[in-house]
Amino acid sequence: MxxxxxxxxxxxxxxxxxxxxxxxxxxxxxxxxxxxxxxxxxxxGLVDTHVHLVGYAGDGEPPDFATWPLTTTRDEQVLHGVAHAQKAMRHGVTTLRDLAGDEAQVALRRVFDAGVLPGPRILVHGVVGMTAGHNDLFVPPAVPSPLRKPVADGPDECRKLVRTWARAGMDGIKLTTSGGVLSMGDKNAWRNYTRDEIRAVIDEAHALGMPVAAHAHSEEGIRVAVEEGVDSIEHGTLLSRDLAETLAARGTPVAPTLLINEAIAEGRVPVTPQAKAKAAELVATRDVLLAQAAALGVRFVLGTDANGHHVQFGDQLAEVVRMTRILGMDAESALRAATSDAADALGMPVGxxxxxxxxxxxxxxxxxxxxxxxxxxxxxxxxxxxxxxxxxxxx
CATH class of the missing domain: 2.30.40.10 (Urease, subunit C, domain 1)
Structure with a gap:
């Protein structure tokens, strides 16, 4: 052609x-x-380094974010994931990294790679998170296994979960080092994992050739992730000057996920009052810190946290525009962040x-x-x- x-x-x-x-x-x-x-x-084609394919993909206002995964079958959820991936692709986003995947997203990757269905290139990271940590608090406490996401406590369990995800065919690991916004009963500043646990996750993942992306909003969560050698920072909201200088010197990519936190903070999407308050607290100080980090040379890449409930697949284009407004990037730098820089951050031969x-x-x-x-x-x-x-x- x-x-x-x-x-x-x-x-x-x-x-x-x-x-x-x-x-x-x-x-x-x-x-x-x-x-x-x-x-x-x-x-x-654009490269989004941070998405969640399994979420509601239908028309109209999406159902409740917390209960939808508990009231639909896994088979149905996978079909929503296919729809999200194909929608992103039709909007020019031809590579996606799912940062909370399991065997379902691995199956999507394999189906698209085999040409069974048309679809973008997919990478999948399995989450390693602690009991009562950010990833464990998306599901209400009374809900028992197997509907709960797997957790790991202590260095040995952390190593085992990394190995489990490697056996399942994951491309990498996502590690939570701070609390989050949408997780219930959570605080952004809560510590997630001790240094020994974080060190075990990173060591085991790297030994198996798997990069580690760290979810981190708080300064302390970013600091421990950086000091222990993660491969990317997700959100990086309260990024201090000294940490920005370190990240810039190392060339470590940061996905700032701008639109989702603004939408939650402003109540433009259905969220709990608690989530709205947490996001508003972060956004109130985020813009100055991230603009400072960009000026210091931090390697920002496109990462939206798109999930179909709070950010839609196809909103990646608006996120790139938003990066110029918040981070102070010029148009060409923002395009690089969404193409060549993002592809390099993932080690993909595209972008x-x-x-x-x-x-x-x-x-x-x-x-x-x-x-x-x-x-x-x-x-x-x-x-x-x-x-x-x-x-x-x-x-």
Missing amino acids: RLDGIPLWDGTEFRGPVDLTWEPDRITGIDAAPAGHADLCVLP RIKEGLGADLIVLRGRPWENIEDLAAENIVAVVSRGRVVAGRLP
Whole structure:
């Protein structure tokens, strides 16, 4: 397949008009050419490093976030996950990392990879969290196993859960080092895990070749995760100056999940009063800290926390725009954060339009590297995922 004379932004910079050719699933040629589509451009598919595929995907106001997983079968939930992944793909988000997955999301990854169903590239991280920790408090206390998510307490149990997730086919581990917003009866500042437990999780995961993403809102939660050597920070809301300097020096990616915390804090989505209050407390001081971190060179990447209840799949485009407003990034830096930088953070051979890499492309009206507002769903002309047109039509 090919596009002739189309202006190319390749994931790092503008290259001018090119003739672009690919065959599933590999870009085969990029050659300078006379301009043929002055009002259009092509850029790499976006990469969202932080999503939760299993959530309500139907129309209208979503059902209660806490009870929906307890009142639907796992089979039904998986189909909602398929719908979310395909919706993201049609909006140009062609790579997704699920950060609270289990065997269901691994099954989605395998089905999409095998071409059984059209779908984006998926990575899956299993969560290692403690009893009464952030990940354990999404389910009401009276609900017994097996509906509760697995927990691990003590270094040995933590190692065992990492190994269990490795056996299940996970790509990585998510570790909780602070409390959270949507978890019930939780506080953002609560410690999650001792250093010995955190060290055991990271050591075991790295021994098995699995990167570790750390959920951390509080300064102390970020600090222990950074000092013990995690591979990415999720949220990073109360990021202090000294920690920002350390992260910038190491090049550790941070996914700031801006829209979801704003929506919860402002009550624009159905949440409990407690969750709204926790988010409002975080957002009140977040913007100055994250803008400071960006100015210090922290490597921010696209990560939305999309789940279908509070942030929709397809809202990734708005999140990139929001990154320019809150973090002070220019349009081109924000696009890199959503393409090449995000792909590099995940170790995925995408995020750039380059010979030999995967053929994930967005054909768009406008010039989003100059005007980030052009990155909008209504401007999408076509989406190519794994070399095949999955939305719109090629010009």
